Amino acid sequence: MLDQILRNNKKLKVSKSKRGPWKIESSSTAKNTRNFIREIIENIKVEPNPDKPLISLTIGDPTVYGNLKASNETIEAVIRAAEQGAHNGYAPAVGYHNAREAVADYLSQDGAEYSFQDIILCSGCSSSLEMCITVLADPLKGQNILVPRPGFPIYRTLAESIGVKVKYYNLIPEKDWEIDLEHLESLIDDNTAALILNNPSNPCGSVYSEYHLRRILEVAYNYQIPVIADEIYDRIVFPGNKFVSVASLNSRVPTLVCGGLAKRFLVPGWRVGWVAIHDQMGAFDCEVRQGLVKLSQRTIGCNTLIQGALPCILKNSPQNFFDNLIDTLMSNAKICFDILETAQGIIPYKPQGTMYMMVEIELEKFPEFDDGLKFGQKLVEEESVFCLPGECFEIPGFMRLVLTIPQELMEEACERIVDFCNRHYLF
Template sequence: MARRGPETPWEVRASTLARNTNNLIRNIIENLKVKPNPEKKLIPLSLGDPTAFGNLAPPDELLQAVRDSIDANESRTYGVTNGQLEARQAVADYSIHQGRVTADDVILSSGCAHALELAITVLADVGQNILVPRPGYMIYMTLAEGLGIEIKYYDLLPNQKWQVDLESLEKQIDTKTAAIVVINPSNPCGSVYSKQHLLQILDIASRNRVPIIADEIYEYFVFSGHEYTAMSALSKDVPILTCSGLTKRFLVPGWRMGWLIIHDRNNIFEKEVRKGLRNLCGRLLGPTKLIQHALPTILKSIPQHFFDGVNSYIESQATLAYKALERASGLRPIMPQGSMYMMIEIKMSMFPEFKDELQFIEHMYSEESVLCIPGQCFLYPNFMRIVLTVPEDILREACERINVFCKKHAVFKEKAMGIVATSLSVDKEWKVIY
């Protein structure tokens, strides 16, 4: 082989992993072809960060725990790659709702996304596939496809509160399926699954001998009348890797503290998976010791009324947005049951000037300076997602602007059953044609 020398042209290529890694949301949002209206203040209903507007802040007890950690020498040293024992034990104690958990079942990670990466890479290999809900958060695509792991999608049912289409799920399973991802409570749908529905999913996983990756970063983020149940608490034989962290419930996404918990009642993971997870931890050498050192205090000291207050606020925001947007021409919001998002159907037939929901959102952004996430980011066209954690006055203003935009652009035509709608008001016609 000829050696390269000064006369050889430079050619430095990105790796296969780098070339094939794609963050769908970032790529779509960062490549919008339009700018917001300079005469109207931008309202980004696209930010899945509950702290972005400053109206939701972590409790004093949490902040003090980290202040104390700064003064401790133990917070500055290197640690074991899967997390310090005291911190892992604190997570085990906190996660009693998931079933029996010991410190040995816990791996600390650099945020929940890192926990998901550990779960995917320990279970799936090149040429295998994992099953992901559609619509669903596309971090799984970002983490898997660059490694040669295929993503297959099972459908959720918008008219059934985004429950899993069980027939669709089972049809996607084949001999190369390495895991099923279940997001509960859901991003982007805001659904919260009942115990009965979780048991139906577990039954499919059990009969097909496929483990589950339970994405439960929104654990306990539920509205009144609904109940969060950890999937692992219901499983009798299906091994589960549960991923969660401080990010959402504790309102500190920038601290990047997550965890993975191994649930394996029948020791199915004992032979290789547990060791594989420990091996993978050696790649990043563990998450920040500063937050690890504070973790036992954080998980024990936060009063319940803090969490209740956050949930109550987001539920009131969901109600506000739902009532406001159900009056919008051509939109159908779906009331969430938890998390911090709402999915809204865009009846594209009423907006013929736009080829798809991305163009609808681009024009709304340029005219009204309101930015929503298009359904394409979740592989679910004709929908958009909004975030509910913004201040009340800002959410109210955003909904008013969305209503103005829809009223301006909606086109009403002759619809089913030969009803001519020209004599109907906007609201009445919507009830007829939808």
């Protein structure tokens, strides 16, 4: 039998006349996937001033400079999990039961209640956002999602890669970056599948009041639009402000809350995030819950070793660890604001939390620069300070500063920015 097959195969011929150069096209998903920050940064082709060490205020990774580290309790929890040897295999795609239960307990506060069945573990918060957008928005129906401007560009990346349209609603700088609710409402149509709400905000550093959140949710309820709540910066708020999860407001709006360990626990590379389903009305029961389970099966879950440590991490991390993180970020925010306020031609906006500060560039007072990109290029070239231009967040004429670097570098960077602005200011 095998001999017969081999003889038949020898008779097969491929017509060389039909063959040309190899041409293999990528999928539409690959073609539609764009990293908008990377595209902008790659266009900034200048060398830093060789006489001044580069200070980068671009990446939202709190571990870059080594001054912010995970707690001892977090590290010890992972060591114990590794030594136990019980978390080296495959876990259920949605995560280990006890890890999901630990997340449910962690999130159940201020009136919000979750069970382990409401939690799906993911490979970082970006993965949770991808799952939520994918489960709610259908490109075959021409659906769209509403995202903030300024806002983190991954929302657009994830949506457009699968063919879902993005509509930007405006935030108001002079009102602590609150949502322009009239503009938000004007964007809603029959194809609007979800509203992405980022609180506390990257890049703005804003923390919404309960009153403002209730007004946002009222719009969502009136138009029956589910909410994807990006709360990766939950509880990273400065004194005088309070983090309020949308799940605690009993709004009757079905909500998918996205979060993870990355920022508050200072371990972004560990890639553990979650989707928390908060749905008092049962709107997600028929399809969305099962859809999230199916989507989780595409990657077979997240890091199992960290899942094994997760209950101890969430339960045993001491409050003074979080307090010290807040103190560092708030101190750097004050340094930035106080120093940059003395510069001509820029307006710093005082953050209420997170790891970022937004600064407005009054471009009309710097006529040699056509836009924020040119301003940023020259800042790197002359002062070796690298900030993300507002174009990365769909808001030209601004720049975002990261607040996680050591204090002495924070001061040095801001003083260089002031020197640069005062040198180029013409009015």
